[in-house]
Amino acid sequence: MIExxxxxxxxxxxxxxxxxxSLLIREQQVFGLIGTNGAGKSTLLRILCGILKQDAGEVLVDGQTVYDNPKVKSLIFFISDEPWFFRNASPATMKNYYSQIYPAFDKTRCENLLRDFSLDMxxxxxxxxxxxxxxxxxxLGISSGSKYLICDETFDGLDPVMRQGVKSIFANDMLERGMTPIIASHNLRELEDICDHIGLLHQGGVLLNEDLDNMKLxxxxxxxxxxDENDLENLNSHLHVLKQQQTGRLRTFTIRGSREEVEEYFRGISTVYFEILPLTLEEIFISETEVVGYDVKKFILH
Amino acid sequence: MTSKNSFFTSLGLQFRNRIWTIALSGLLFFFNHVLAMYLSLSGLQSQSVGWSDPDSFQLNRLQTVSHILGMDNVFTVFLTCCIAIMLSVQGYAWLDNKREIDFFESQPISRKSRFFSVLFGSLIIFALSYLLTALLGVFCAFCMKAMSEAILLEALFQFFRYLILFLGIFSIATLAMMLCGNVIIALLGTGVFLFWETIMRMLMSLCEDMFYITRYNYFSDASDAIMIISSPVFHYYDGLNRYYDIVGNIYNHYTPLRALEISDIMNYMRVAAIPDIRSFLLFLIVLILAWIAYSRRKNEFAEKAIVFRPVQCLVKLGIALMFAFPSGMLVFEIMGQRRGISTDIPVFLMMIFVSTLVCCIMEIIYNFRFGSLFRHGREIILAAILPVFLFSFYRFDFSGYNRYVPKPGTIENVALFLTDRYHAYVDDQGQSLPMQDYYLDSMKLKDIEAVGRIAARSQLYTIERNNKNDDQIAGYEAVAIYTLKNGKKIGRQFTIPEDIDPELMDLVFSSDEYKKSQWPFSSYPFEEGHGTYTQLSYYTEYARTIIDGEDELLKAFRAAYEKDLHNYSFTYARERFAVGSVQISGRPSAEDALAKIKEARAAYIEDDFYQEYTQKAMEYWDNEYSLTYEVYPEYENTIAFLKEHKLWMEGVPKPESIRQIKIIKDEYMAPDKEVVYDDPGEIKELLSSLIPNLSDSYFHPREAYDPYYTVYIMINGNSIGESESTLLFDENVRYYFPKEKIPEIVLRDFS
Structure with a gap:
């Protein structure tokens, strides 16, 4: 667990x-880290890996601080957004290198995966x-056998097939050896498929920190x-409306609250038509960030 | 992973990832130790027919091997420095790249292990590549029969010396790497660390030369014992020079060929120990600083020019000073080094401009952004003040250096001498003795307080003249050397003003200690049993007479002169003009010369070598040494002695030996006017008024003669002296008239 x-x-x-x-990352969950540009995602991940040292506060990985602590760092593998490899190195060189660094590195598995992904050793x-x-x-990260796999925009460069492949390997490792992936990405669609828990950062703070299912609920x-248009005026006083749009007479609302609570309200007023629709992670992201002033309308050229 | 495992894993990975560096350093040392060895020895072999003496040929081969593997190989020093910098920069370059930092710092290896594994990995790479190639070089020389035990010992000792040099340079480059976030800036920083002290010392020395006008270089407390503390290269060569000081440079072409001995290397090890210990301490100190910088360095500092803000400020101020100060000095030089506000203001303006410019450029480099030009205005102001202050410190002598006179209570003894009164004294090795060494050794004035008062008055007078840019000679150029009770020696040179209190001067210049030192009778080779007197000569402005020297004659002269000298004082010399001078000459005996050489060189030169060396040395030793004694008209005893031996001549020639007298008057804003006198009566009248050239007139003020009239006496050579040895050496002698005592006929003829 990472506190x-x-x-x-x-x-x-x-x-x-x-x-x-402040966040809590539980074991055997896929933690998705999303956020606006410059929100501090990469900084947070680098602190989690012990690359950067925080100015205040603390990061505890399994109860221990991580900065300059090789024992804890052996539990963590960091895949940066621009991975670096030795000059003139081959996958085999890197495999041998990491096998000396990570005690649980599985060379055979690495070779098998390289073959499966058609990467020449x-x-x-x-x-x-x-x-x-x-x-x-x-x-290399999966083969390291580390407990926490921290991925910074890792999925963004992979093709759909490879993404699926990686997702299935993640799922397998979570099941078999209790791996905990922590994934930062802008591809919310991908995260929606894989993540159990989402942390949403904006301007260095946490906007949301919830299980994805709860978030959707x-x-x-x-x-x-x-x-009756008067009901529209009362809506804001009864429900927490995050966002609303209008197309002709059809209005679309994003509302914070349980399905039952929202449905009960709309049944109680006079509507020609109403329907509660499933919300994507992207829509949640936009709604939540819009509330704090990160509004897409600002970027539209007039 | 335990910290021990972490270190060894990191160390192992060092070698794997630095294959090219290992190969490069190995290759460079291979060229230096093996290939150069083979080619040099092969080249010598091909010239073997040109050597008539097989022993000399073999010595030459051995020297070649010693030169390559030993102490005097400049290229090895250069290679060691380059490899140290290369290994440090390559080893820690990952700190300057964000992607590499992500890679390395996320791995389970402690920062301490990573830091020290680079250090030890680099040390092992250097040591192995040096040692293996040196062993190959030894093997190569051995196979070519050009190896000795002494050279083997030398090569082994050199290995350790180069190791210390490597560590020193490596630590300095590492400190630069830790303080900079960019490899190129770090390389520049390494250069700054290696040379800053040398540059600063040069600048300080330049200022001292320019502004410490009373500084006497030979015993200057301003730049005593120059040591570049922060340079491992300096310490390396300090060790080497200490060795050369005692045994001489065997690679020097002027030194006879000889084989290197084990005792030479033992001497070398002994004398190089202190500089090497200094160098190793420097390494430890700089390494600790580098470690502290590494510990405090945050990974987000990568790719910044200089990572710590205080260091940014220091570097900026230092570089601004390094550029601004010499720029100001250049202006000062262009303005003719003249003292005054018309020079000072352009100097200050130049310094302020250059320091501001440097600060702006440094800010652009720090931020990699042109817009940062005028950031940190306070630092720009400080950078402008610093060179101006430093210049003013020397220019206006804030430290009071030029005025400084040690307190009498702190002085053990003191020598005060005029710099234009030095005779060519020699030491007891027959070598010419520098003036300051002679007086320091022979003159120990008792009235220290009087010397202090003379020095204080004269130093102030020298400063005033300097401030007025007065370059005219007006006074007596003198030097005071103080030996303090703590053993330190301090020297000051100054001009004693002509209007100085005569009573004060008499306290010093009439003292026995002064006279015995200024007119010695027993310095080498005139000591009994060490040489022979060859000649005694008497010189006037126009002629000299000589008789052969012998001990009895010299004793008689000494007795006469010492009696006359009893009356000598500053006042005495100031009121009179010397009429001539006695010169005694001597030569050391050949046996004495040989004995002196043997004694001096016995410690380390074989007997066989003496014969050849001393024969050559004798050519040099076959010199005459002489001492000079001024003669005043009132030196009755000396004059009687000279007359007794038919050496005496008047200060001015006899009227019958003069053909004519020509007087030239320097007319202001008009051509010189000239009158010639050949009437015996007029000549006689003129002779009674003449005074000799003032260069021989001790302590006589310049104002004594009339500067407008120059008198040339044309001598015909008749009856100029009683001795057959009298030799007229100048037929056209220059004299002057005393001021305001111009003869009537001259005034009439020039009116």
Missing amino acids: INALEKKFEEKLKALDGI DRKISTFSKGMKKQLAVI NIQKVQAVFS
């Missing part, structure tokens, strides 16, 4: 990357494409045509 308490990190005098973040990594390098980094998307 993050009141974490703060500044890069320059005025640039606060993390501002008192002896070819120079410098000749690999960006996606192939990411595949290699994922294979607590936020509803409703389409409705009102018979």
